[in-house]
Amino acid sequence: MLEDDFIIQRKPDKKRSILARVQNTWRKDLPGKLNQKLIQMIGLLSMKLGGDTYASDGMLLWGREIGWIEDHILIKSISKVKPVKNELRICWRTHVLCWAAKQAINSEGDFFEFGCFKGFSAAVVRHYCGSEFNKQGSRNYFWFDLFQTSDTQKIGNPLDFCDAESIAISRASLFEDIKIIKGDIRETYLNNNLYSDKKIAFAHFDLNNIDVEIQIIDYVMQRVTSGSVIVFDDFAMSPFSKQNREYYKFFRKLSIPILELPTGQGVVIIP
Numbered sequence: 001m002l003e004d005d006f007i008i009q010r011k012p013d014k015k016r017s018i019l020a021r022v023q024n025t026w027r028k029d030l031p032g033k034l035n036q037k038l039i040q041m042i043g044l045l046s047m048k049l050g051g052d053t054y055a056s057d058g059m060l061l062w063g064r065e066i067g068w069i070e071d072h073i074l075i076k077s078i079s080k081v082k083p084v085k086n087e088l089r090i091c092w093r094t095h096v097l098c099w100a101a102k103q104a105i106n107s108e109g110d111f112f113e114f115g116c117f118k119g120f121s122a123a124v125v126r127h128y129c130g131s132e133f134n135k136q137g138s139r140n141y142f143w144f145d146l147f148q149t150s151d152t153q154k155i156g157n158p159l160d161f162c163d164a165e166s167i168a169i170s171r172a173s174l175f176e177d178i179k180i181i182k183g184d185i186r187e188t189y190l191n192n193n194l195y196s197d198k199k200i201a202f203a204h205f206d207l208n209n210i211d212v213e214i215q216i217i218d219y220v221m222q223r224v225t226s227g228s229v230i231v232f233d234d235f236a237m238s239p240f241s242k243q244n245r246e247y248y249k250f251f252r253k254l255s256i257p258i259l260e261l262p263t264g265q266g267v268v269i270i271p
C-alpha cells in the first residue's frame with residue numbers, strides 16, 4: 001500500500017530499503033524531472049551510505065533501520081482508512097501517533113483529536129488500538145473540527161475542505177465510540193464543559209495555530225490522568241516556530257519534558 005505514494009527500492013542485500021515519496025515537497029516549484037533526478041540521486045547516495053533511507057514529509061534520513069514498515073497492524077490500519085491524496089506522506093508521524101495512543105490506552109479518560117480534518121490520523125489510531133480501545137466500556141474518541149477555513153489558521157498550506165467533513169464522517173462511522181464535534185473549537189471545546197470537563201488519556205493537537213492550541217492545552221493539563229500522552233503535530237515544523245518556543249516554555253514551567261522528534265512532532269507523557 002505504501003507503494004501507492006512511495007518509490008520503494010530494495011537494496012542488493014534485499015534487507016535494506018529506500019523509501020522516497022514521489023511527490024516530495026521540498027520545493028514546490030521543482031520541475032517533475034528534477035524531482036525524479038533527486039530521487040535517483042538519493043537512491044545512489046543511499047547505496048553508499050548504508051542502512052535504510054527515507055525521504056518524505058521533510059525528512060531525509062539514511063543509515064536507519066526502518067522497523068515500522070514491518071508493523072503489520074499499522075500498515076493494515078492505514079490501509080483500512082483508505083488514504084486519499086497526500087495522506088501517506090505522513091505515515092512516519094502516524095506510526096508515532098499510534099505508538100503514543102497505545103502508551104495511553106491503559107490511562108483513564110477519553111481520546112481527543114483537536115483538528116481532525118479528514119480524520120486520517122485519528123482513524124488510523126482508532127483502528128490500531130482495536131478492541132483494547134474500549135475495554136473499560138465507556139471511552140470515546142472526540143474529533144473536533146470546523147471543516148472550513150478558519151480565521152485561526154494563518155500559517156501552513158491552505159487546506160481544501162470540499163470533502164473533508166464527509167470523509168471524516170465516513171471514517172468515523174466504523175466505530176460507535178467516535179464522535180465528531182463540528183464548529184470553532186473555542187466554542188465547541190473551550191466554552192463547552194460537556195467536553196472540556198472530561199478526563200483525557202490521549203490528545204493530538206493539530207490545529208496549525210498556537211494561539212488557540214495554547215488556550216486548549218491549559219484546559220487539557222487540568223484533565224489529563226497519569227500515563228496519558230499528548231502529541232503536538234506541528235511542534236518542530238519550520239513554519240510553526242512559535243509553537244516550538246511556546247510549548248517549550250509551557251512545559252518547562254510544569255517541569256515536564258517534551259520530546260522533539262525529527263517528524264516535527266512533540267510528545268509529552270504525563271507522570
Ligand SMILES: C[S@@+](CC[C@H](N)C(=O)[O-])C[C@H]1O[C@@H](n2cnc3c(N)ncnc32)[C@H](O)[C@@H]1O
Pocket residue numbers: 114115116117118119120121122144145146147148149150152153159183184185186206207208209212
Ligand atoms: C492540519 S489539519 C488536521 C489534520 C489531521 N489531524 C490529520 O492528521 O489528518 C488542521 C485542522 O484544524 C482545523 N482547525 C483550525 N482551527 C480551528 C478552530 N478554531 N476550530 C476548529 N477546527 C480548527 C482545520 O479546520 C483543519 O481541518
